[in-house]
Amino acid sequence: MASIFQGIGAATSLSSSTLFDSKKLQLCSRRSLSERKTSFVVVRAAGAKMDGGSSGIGGRADQLVTNAVATKADTPAAAAAASKPGHELLLFEALREGLEEEMERDARVCVMGEDVGHYGGSYKVTKGLAPKYGDLRVLDTPIAENSFTGMGIGAAMMGLRPIIEGMNMGFLLLAFNQISNNCGMLHYTSGGQFKIPVVIRGPGGVGRQLGAEHSQRLESYFQSIPGIQMVACSTPYNAKGLMKAAIRSDNPVILFEHVLLYNLKETIPDEEYVLNLEEAEMVRPGEHVTILTYSRMRYHVMQAAKTLVNKGYDPEVIDIRSLKPFDLHTIGNSIKKTHRVLIVEECMRTGGIGASLTAAISENFHDYLDAPIVCLSSQDVPTPYAGTLEEWTVVQPPQIVAAVEQLCR
């Protein structure tokens, strides 16, 4: 097996709480846990390096760069990631790399979705896999989301480990029946007899004038379903790590990618690594305010952070990554330090991830707050087509700067 990457800089340490230690879990040794034999080290990814120069998209990319790009992180941990030579790739390639490594490792891992095979995936995440692994392992399905998602679930019950791709996350609304009733619930209603190790993935979020139906944030709709986990990737580094972790997990995991982030470039380690599905990522340590975000909004936040730093603020930015369940440890530690919380999300105001996070923080860390929790979300409107209107539906860096200034008054 490939060696496990364990390079961590001074800023983070593998505390026992974050290290998956099979001994620690003796207390809840249910049937599922007792079979755990792997002991790969899980990387506490603090300050993954973000490459500001995302490129390769062309003309439109320039717009993307000004609007959504990350700043270079100046945390020590970034140096650790750069200490080994690594290789540079785009986010969709990182996803593909993770997927391919897992398919190589376990013959039961298969992919199903529309245009994943011969076409290579509408965002090229599965390009080259069908010629290599065959039409059955990389299955081109007809346009029947509800049914092929259910088919993936049935296959998972019988021992396979399918990755079900929604060409756009919004299409998975058609599969809601299967995702809610079967994916989330079957392990429970069968009394633990059948596990559903599926990964449901696809791009979502507000893109570049894609129109209302192609710009949906399904994390807010799925978050109530019991029995599923949801993670959102935002960098090539965490995309690959989360993809691998999701595939290896015995739980059904929904991996949210973002349409605008597929062409982000980053240097990732050559060694094999798997990230922890339940952990958040410390993007930028700070003292004054905790900014919680995920997916594309991470880049808006980091852009705002540049401005804030110039103005003398020191924001702590955390990419929560795990949308369900929340990593209340990382979040809590941060709140205990800064006492101010700003949540920046792309979900809509009503019932989004931010709303749940606000409630969770209020419940657990109320005593540590010096100010009310501020949550910046998208407007409760269907995403308009017009570029100007679309810009105003999502949170932009100036709004983030203003919110922090208000919060830190």
Place this chain on the structure above:
Amino acid sequence: MGLARAIQPLPLPPLADSRPKPTATASSLFLGSTRTLRPSNTFARTHTRTRSISSAQRRSAVAANVSDVKLKPATNLLLTKEEALEVYEDMILGRVFEDMCAQMYYRGKMFGFVHLYNGQEAVSSGFIKLLKKEDSVVSTYRDHVHALSKGVPARAVMSELFGKTTGCCRGQGGSMHMFSSEYNVLGGFAFIGEGIPVATGAAFTSKYKREVLKEADCDHVTLAFFGDGTANNGQFFECLNMAALWKLPIIFVVENNLWAIGMSHLRATSDPEIWKKGPAFGMPGVHVDGMDVLKVREVAQEAIGRARRGEGPTLVECETYRFRGHSLADPDELRDPGDEKARYAARDPITQFKKHLIESKLANEAELKAIEKKIEEVVEEAVEFADASPAPSRSQLLENVFADPRGFGIGPDGRYRCEDPKFTEGTAQV
């Protein structure tokens, strides 16, 4: 103005019935199958007939056969005495168990929605008794008897209905969610149609094991049972397409009992002959008398054989009837007791089969009585077992939500929630 009159929709068929007399097609391998047994006056829809035949010819798929309306007497060659008694015992188990369920429900031992299978035993026994343990069965909410036929012990099913921890799903599923990983019963689904894709996935796995994982002898088939109401649902059609496209080893068994709660099949379906929908997707569609276990078994044998040989899926429409209401909460007022119910009661599958066994000398009265007595004892013992079993304790609440309980996440104290001692007590905050 003129345009509005140009296209007239076809007049709706009269409620009484509407089945056109289909023409004979090429001889079929499905020997037991028959044409409609319900009284019919012809309602000429020749264009649909030609369409379905030509599409069948084009695909060279076997269209539904047509034999004359008279029931052919089943031959003894279909069953050995041992098999016959096994089938009889299974049907009796199904009937006695369901009757006991009704009793227990009205005595307050089980709650919620309970859907009983009385009258449809021939379909379950006819199909499932031909399966191996590794074959899979997927059902709907009317799943008790499918689970029993597949081999799940009666006491496990009864316990599950009572909501006890010794139930096949630890009391967490209930009447509509019977699962067994040991006997490959993949549920038990409350929403109609949602089990069909799961069945398609199980069939896909069988093909995957054979072709990708190179388990050359893997010829496991999957049976998907569902009703006439489901045959109008999108998931049904989507799965017919995928199963035929990839030649999956699955048999779609429609238990057409004519009623979806209070909705008559004829009022809900533009073309009530469900078997016809098979050839439209490139698979054989077969109609069979679902009250005759021998005919069902004959058709099942061929369909399962097809699937095992890798020839692809089959759609089988079993004409059957449920003697009780849709569920125990259904007052069952819309079905006319005088005509329809009485007619089907006269064709009780168990009575028919018993008569056949005795007439063809496969068994005698005494042997059959012994079986009936044995089953009564089995079911009574199941009730006693269920009664004596404990209800789930609080500690069971949070188990089984996730296969990997780390899915509950990391709590504020930095430990995984599942490590909290209160987790095993069922009182942890998750």
